[in-house]
Amino acid sequence: MTEPTRNPEPNPIDPAVEAALASSRAARAEALLEFARIPSVSTQPEHASDMVAAAEWAAARLRGVGATEVEVIRTDLHPIVYGKIHEAPGAPTVVVYCHYDVQPVDPIDLWETAPFVPFLRDRRFVGRGVADDKGQLVMHLAALEAMRAAGRSPAVNLTFVFEGEEEFGSESLFHWIPQNRDRLAADVVVISDTGYFEGNVPAITVALRGIMYAQIDVELSPVDLHSGMYGGSVENPAIALARIVAALKGPDGRVRIPGFYDDVVPLTDADRAEMAALPFDEEAFRVATGVPALVGEAGWTILESRTARPTLDVNGIWGGFQGDGAKTIIPAHAHAKVSTRLVADQSPQKVFGALRDYVSQVAPPGVKVTTTYIHGGEGSLTPTDHPATQAAARAIRAVEGVDPVYIREGGSIPVTAAFDHVLGLPVVLVGFTQPNDNAHAPNEWFDERNFEAGTRVIVRLWDELAALPRGTEG
């Protein structure tokens, strides 16, 4: 297995655009820092006005590159930013998707610098959102700015959709997409919210996992009970919950919910060989993660287990006393957030039903147990030989000097399925972050070299996609 090597710096692209890029490097970096200073944390109501500010910022930049019909569309929650650069009559139309919302900053005490005081140092951007996903959104804007400065138009028609709810399910966009089919008429969707492979190897993501997120509530009594007076005579809801949770997944990493694996798309020998050929260093991955040992699903490699196989996790568990010292109670209730990562063809709703039925079945007597659906999204799988995927591969090769690897990503971008299933459009996932960028953790960072390379790949991608066979363009 040989690791692809690429040029230390991105190859130059179109000379005029390259000249524009060379003279605007500092401005491009400053644009990202300015954007990342807006604390657009979508899950925290106190940031509602920051969400609007971030949307307006992106809309203003779109107007600045000559986009038309630019609109900050109000929704029940956070705005959707829409705009078009349709200057290539007869050429394919591309929907470009990024998101401007960011993860919360907790645990704040583990940040080495203030999360919303981003900076560029030693060729690294550091701050909440610089990688996920503001850096990628800014690269799209920067690519257009450079093309404009060089007097060029994109060779394809571009329709921009930037949303503010990606970090918790994209609900507004899910409502908006089917109601706006005409505004989204296109041939292909380019989503920039993924990244390169381990070791910063240029990559195209061909599969995303879906998600089904639920909560299990175990209720014993109206109030906490004294553990001396009642201990031994009532079911303990935290122990009952532990029994339920322990029944969900075996120590072999296999999910024990009956039917869970029914619709899993099988991995072919070729798929497995392709994954085995990827430059994935398990021990380096373990060390970077800081865990004592990796634990995958029995019968599958670690890489397969975390990207191409479905799995189940507890995202949170709580009940009773959590302070220092001791409180002698039997908790009145106990709770767990439980989510599954799904692969293509698994239905979140069906998996939830199976979970709910199984929990009812394994729940002990003496407590009341309920299982509630929180959100879900389907996984996706794009063929590597799709013309749009191949166009992206050529753009990456041109800039990076190597062919990209094709990878499966363990995370979810739920809206991918909406573009795919609702609009019937092929989706290409082209992104430039590094896998260890702390996207959902403290000290998020983004490599400025990748930022520069990605900006050039995007410029080149519009040229490559111009030759795409036409689909449903309206």
Place this chain on the structure above:
Amino acid sequence: MTEPTRNPEPNPIDPAVEAALASSRAARAEALLEFARIPSVSTQPEHASDMVAAAEWAAARLRGVGATEVEVIRTDLHPIVYGKIHEAPGAPTVVVYCHYDVQPVDPIDLWETAPFVPFLRDRRFVGRGVADDKGQLVMHLAALEAMRAAGRSPAVNLTFVFEGEEEFGSESLFHWIPQNRDRLAADVVVISDTGYFEGNVPAITVALRGIMYAQIDVELSPVDLHSGMYGGSVENPAIALARIVAALKGPDGRVRIPGFYDDVVPLTDADRAEMAALPFDEEAFRVATGVPALVGEAGWTILESRTARPTLDVNGIWGGFQGDGAKTIIPAHAHAKVSTRLVADQSPQKVFGALRDYVSQVAPPGVKVTTTYIHGGEGSLTPTDHPATQAAARAIRAVEGVDPVYIREGGSIPVTAAFDHVLGLPVVLVGFTQPNDNAHAPNEWFDERNFEAGTRVIVRLWDELAALPRGTEG
């Protein structure tokens, strides 16, 4: 099974004392309300000065009834109140123990009235601490005040020890007792921190359970991990914790820690017959507790399971995301507070060792698991035919008109074992609260009729104990 019936109001005792009691009823109630207005929550550092205020309040009342050597003894944490009324040369000496600290008020939103604005209405005192244990401490003071008003001295020598750390392990008192053997020289200890049986049946507690309280910590990684990126490749610490917890106790209520039951004092057929004869209504108990069903230890009745058998509970469990909605993380770590209630002859230290070893054994790979001792106390068992127990029974019979039942209490008063094992003194548990008094929950209450009866029982108890065979009096 016939339930003992008692007089609607306590029988009168010594006429002079009764006359004094009759004229001081309102003052007695006001004393309790005044005491209960001091928010002496021992586990919360912000109440440190309230702890001192409560200790000083009790010391002042002791001085008021002519106690000598009254002292508010500073400790590393909360003061111990000491005082003596030794006016019966040659008579036995009795150590009287109560505590002036109270439980925290959480969950505050479930209180119908302010916890530290206590009141008396419809013959119920309501407020934090009115039952546990300020009401009982005030009864002791009120009994002495009435005797003084009637011109009487107690027929025994009384040594008072009131502490402020009962609600979390009595650590200061545990240090102080062995260092003050001479100040505690006595024939018997009377602890007033227990109550009547279900249905307000007069009772003497002959057994208390001990406790071993520990914490289990499961560590995965330095920070939370993205559940998409890592899900399937690392052990989930909340699931690992669930597996450990589920292994501690079976659905049959049996603790599965090897050796856990080794030193359990056996229940004889006579013990079991005595317990079966108690007027315990399981369904009424279930309804009052508000649980869907009672769950005891296989092979034992509910009453046996919650008072005469050891058990294990999770007092709290936590890890990861606990908010509304969803956060897609694998928690960095997860934790549980685990405690066992022990019966006489079980050693908390030995049980902790067995727990720690078992947890190590069942802990899955891929996480780091540690088990830490928090506190412990031994159980106790007093023979029903002990002369001091019988003296208490006669006092109760005189006031209540019925013989008390002998009961085992599921809770712990760890200092009982210190008086018993360290000083070698018999301990009689004489208390007057009702089992459903919400002692550790919102809306704590205490029946004023029991308060009146208990005050009279205490007056009579000193007479009954005067005839106690002398032990180690110094």
